[in-house]
Amino acid sequence: MSAIAADGTRLPGVIYRPKGAPAAVWAVTYPTRARVRGFEFRNADGEVLGRTTPDPFLLSPTSAAPVTPPVDLPGGLTARLHKDGTFTWLRDGVMVAATEILWTGATAGAPARIISWHFGHGRWFGLATAGTAKVELTAGTGAPIWAATARDPWRRGLALFSAPSGRESDLYTGGYTIVGFDARGKQIWREKVPPHPPLWTGVPLSTPAR
Numbered sequence: 001m002s003a004i005a006a007d008g009t010r011l012p013g014v015i016y017r018p019k020g021a022p023a024a025v026w027a028v029t030y031p032t033r034a035r036v037r038g039f040e041f042r043n044a045d046g047e048v049l050g051r052t053t054p055d056p057f058l059l060s061p062t063s064a065a066p067v068t069p070p071v072d073l074p075g076g077l078t079a080r081l082h083k084d085g086t087f088t089w090l091r092d093g094v095m096v097a098a099t100e101i102l103w104t105g106a107t108a109g110a111p112a113r114i115i116s117w118h119f120g121h122g123r124w125f126g127l128a129t130a131g132t133a134k135v136e137l138t139a140g141t142g143a144p145i146w147a148a149t150a151r152d153p154w155r156r157g158l159a160l161f162s163a164p165s166g167r168e169s170d171l172y173t174g175g176y177t178i179v180g181f182d183a184r185g186k187q188i189w190r191e192k193v194p195p196h197p198p199l200w201t202g203v204p205l206s207t208p209a210r
Contacts, residue, residue: 001042003028004051006035013039061098062086067154073162074147075123081154089118089125096120099127101156112188114178115158124165132159133183139176142166172196 002010013028030036041049064084071079078090081101089097097118110129117126124137124145136146147163165171175195182188 001026001028002040003030003034003036004038004040005030006037009034010040011036061088061095061100069153071150071153071160073125073150073160075121075125075162075164077123077125077162079160081152081156087116087127091121097125101127110157112180112182114180114189114191117178119165119171122165123162125162126160128159128161128180128189130157130159131182131188132180134181134185135161135163136179136181137163137171137176138179139166139171140174 001013001015003013004010011028011030011034013026016025016027018025026039026041028039038051038053040051043049062082062084064082064086066080066082066088073079076091077096080088080090082088085101087099087101088095097120099116099118101115112129112131114132114135115127115129117124124147126135128135128149130151132149134146134148136144138144145163145166147161149159149161152158152160173195176193178191178193179187180189
């Protein structure tokens with residue numbers, strides 16, 4: 001299989017066939033600037049089996065203008081809030097994640113909590129409610145990963161954070177806990193994520209995709 005860029009260029013992908021899995025899994029990595037308009041699947045003889053288009057939200061989550069100013073965070077990340085409530089994370093001007101903000105800490109009497117978080121590009125980043133001064137991630141017996149938060153300049157009741165993520169595969173398979181603290185070091189919320197062991201043991205087999 002391959003991704004088809006807007007200029008017609010085909011970007012090769014990989015097909016994974018884990019032993020015992022009911023279906024194959026495909027993946028293709030491409031730069032956002034390639035503006036992929038579809039994915040194509042072929043058999044061993046090169047015949048086209050089918051085509052599909054990418055989820056438009058993943059390629060362009062919103063057409064709404066951003067609310068100024070953006071927020072620069074550690075690790076080269078930039079956070080933007082858009083006028084329709086969409087929140088995007090960029091690195092070197094390229095979007096790496098997006099969230100639809102349906103609820104924020106600006107609601108009177110709302111409990112303190114983490115709103116959303118992401119792993120990618122060697123970073124752990126996300127949003128919590130205002131009043132969160134520090135977030136801490138603990139997994140297994142490793143040392144905690146922590147980050148000081150930045151206040152949002154848009155007065156939406158948000159606190160933003162970014163920190164190195166460590167080995168993301170270990171986080172998923174072993175589970176982890178995220179804790180938020182206020183400025184005095186008091187714990188104000190806690191989010192525990194259970195382990196998600198792989199469905200199939202062993203190393204997945206992969207073949208270059210056509």
